[in-house]
Amino acid sequence: MPSYVFQFGPILIRSEELIHGAWLTIWFASVSMVLGLAIGILGAVARSFGPRWLSSLVAAYVELIRNTPLLIQLYFVFFTLPFLGLKLSSSAAAILALSIHLGAYATEIMRAGIQSIPSGQIEAAKSLGLKPYKIIRHIVLLQALRAIYPALCGQFILQLLGTSIISAIAAEELTAIANNMVMQTFRSFEVYIVVAIIYFILVQAFSLLFQGFSRFFFRWKT
Amino acid sequence: MFKARLRTVVAGCAALAMSALLLTAAPQKAAAETVDDIISRGKVIIAIDTTTPPYGMIDEEFQPAGFDIEFAKLIGAALGVPVEFVTVTSPGRIPALLTNRADMVVSIFSITAPRALQVNFSIPYAGQSAVVIAPKSSNIKSHADLVGKKVGLTRGTGEDGLLTEAAKANPGIEILRFDDYASLLQAMVSGQIDAMGGGDYGDIYLKKSSNGEDFEMKYILKTFYFGVGIRRGNPDILQWLNTFIFTLKQDGTLERLSQKYRNTPLPPLPVF
Numbered sequence: 001m002p003s004y005v006f007q008f009g010p011i012l013i014r015s016e017e018l019i020h021g022a023w024l025t026i027w028f029a030s031v032s033m034v035l036g037l038a039i040g041i042l043g044a045v046a047r048s049f050g051p052r053w054l055s056s057l058v059a060a061y062v063e064l065i066r067n068t069p070l071l072i073q074l075y076f077v078f079f080t081l082p083f084l085g086l087k088l089s090s091s092a093a094a095i096l097a098l099s100i101h102l103g104a105y106a107t108e109i110m111r112a113g114i115q116s117i118p119s120g121q122i123e124a125a126k127s128l129g130l131k132p133y134k135i136i137r138h139i140v141l142l143q144a145l146r147a148i149y150p151a152l153c154g155q156f157i158l159q160l161l162g163t164s165i166i167s168a169i170a171a172e173e174l175t176a177i178a179n180n181m182v183m184q185t186f187r188s189f190e191v192y193i194v195v196a197i198i199y200f201i202l203v204q205a206f207s208l209l210f211q212g213f214s215r216f217f218f219r220w221k222t
Numbered sequence: 223m224f225k226a227r228l229r230t231v232v233a234g235c236a237a238l239a240m241s242a243l244l245l246t247a248a249p250q251k252a253a254a255e256t257v258d259d260i261i262s263r264g265k266v267i268i269a270i271d272t273t274t275p276p277y278g279m280i281d282e283e284f285q286p287a288g289f290d291i292e293f294a295k296l297i298g299a300a301l302g303v304p305v306e307f308v309t310v311t312s313p314g315r316i317p318a319l320l321t322n323r324a325d326m327v328v329s330i331f332s333i334t335a336p337r338a339l340q341v342n343f344s345i346p347y348a349g350q351s352a353v354v355i356a357p358k359s360s361n362i363k364s365h366a367d368l369v370g371k372k373v374g375l376t377r378g379t380g381e382d383g384l385l386t387e388a389a390k391a392n393p394g395i396e397i398l399r400f401d402d403y404a405s406l407l408q409a410m411v412s413g414q415i416d417a418m419g420g421g422d423y424g425d426i427y428l429k430k431s432s433n434g435e436d437f438e439m440k441y442i443l444k445t446f447y448f449g450v451g452i453r454r455g456n457p458d459i460l461q462w463l464n465t466f467i468f469t470l471k472q473d474g475t476l477e478r479l480s481q482k483y484r485n486t487p488l489p490p491l492p493v494f
Contacts, residue, residue, distance in 0.1 A: 080412070179401070180378075
């Protein structure tokens with residue numbers, strides 16, 4: 001068996017670049033999570049309570065995005081939209097594609113949550129004279145969010161890991177920086193080990209954060 | 223005294239016999255040291271790489287083709303012997319010579335000083351430049367003109383190193399690294415980047431920019447010169463190769479090959 005001598009030195013010397021890359025990954029993930037969740041909530045509400053045309057429009061959006069790969073969506077936003085007159089930078093294109101991508105999944109997840117609310121609760125709220133906006137906000141959304149929170153967190157984690165492919169449109173993040181390092185040091189084994197550990201730590205940190213959110217927001221007893 | 227002598231002689235004979243045995247047992251290796259050796263053996267063994275279009279590739283009939291392959295066939299024709307091709311990858315080029323698997327390496331073998339410690343290079347028979355490419359109308363002549371512009375390149379290529387250095391020296395050059403040449407091309411064609419680092423030939427010159435312009439080479443970053451690699455210490459073969467390349471250069475054959483495969487003239491080929 002050929003022996004391989006690990007040399008982490010040339011990588012650890014450049015840990016500053018890796019930390020910078022990790023920050024970029026966190027940034028792309030966080031911004032797209034916030035935007036994606038916003039799209040998801042609006043989409044699910046429109047799908048469940050909106051007029052028929054809006055509901056079908058959202059359904060078409062969800063199907064379109066969920067049945068095509070993220071990579072193709074990235075290419076489409078970055079390489080094809082300029083021909084239609086919309087030229088976005090690498091980062092902006094990445095954020096747009098990531099948010100639209102997550103938005104479709106979040107819409108479906110939120111819709112499941114909304115469906116889990118017993119219709120009796122909505123009827124009771126109506127008979128109490130609550131305005132539709134208040135019913136959706138206080139009765140439907142909060143409970144729905146709580147019900148689907150674990151599924152949503154899972155999707156968020158996938159989103160965090162999914163940012164690793166945005167280097168395909170020359171956006172800089174952890175994986176792109178790792179690939180630069182591999183090309184310069186030829187220590188691919190070591191670089192990818194270090195980067196895998198960083199991703200692992202990031203996911204753990206995000207999971208902890210999500211747990212903290214859930215303790216804070218969903219304090220009421222069921 | 224005499225006994226010691228005898229013992230040495232016997233040991234020497236034994237060693238000779240052993241090595242002779244080993245030599246005959248080993249597969250027949252090409253160890254031509256002169257042009258005459260090659261001719262009397264009746265074939266010249268040339269290492270090529272068929273994964274480096276347009277220099278080395280496989281044609282529709284599954285035969286090796288390309289600039290390097292045609293040039294290698296010319297070598298065989300000039301020596302009056304058939305060419306036997308051995309396929310190598312780029313890290314396998316020097317070992318192919320050192321282990322006697324080939325007489326010559328003709329495979330976009332850039333002439334560099336570290337490589338010259340291990341093999342001898344002929345004078346260059348071809349060359350290729352890493353260049354900056356942009357649409358015709360854009361006024362780019364040097365690194366300074368790239369400041370404030372987006373410059374695309376393929377991660378880990380020669381252009382990457384050269385332009386990354388340039389970006390350090392000229393703050394304001396925005397570098398976008400793509401994972402492959404196809405993405406880089408697409409970014410250039412869609413106008414996502416203002417300029418790109420690439421070769422002096424390639425698909426980019428056949429494309430049009432988003433406003434219908436042709437692309438052209440703006441300036442040269444660095445030129446790589448390709449020589450024929452041979453084992454060190456065979457001055458006869460080296461001298462013949464240099465003479466042969468000189469004649470091909472003079473009669474325009476190399477230029478014709480460049481136009482045929484690269485669609486662009488060769489850079490001036492210096493000699494050493």
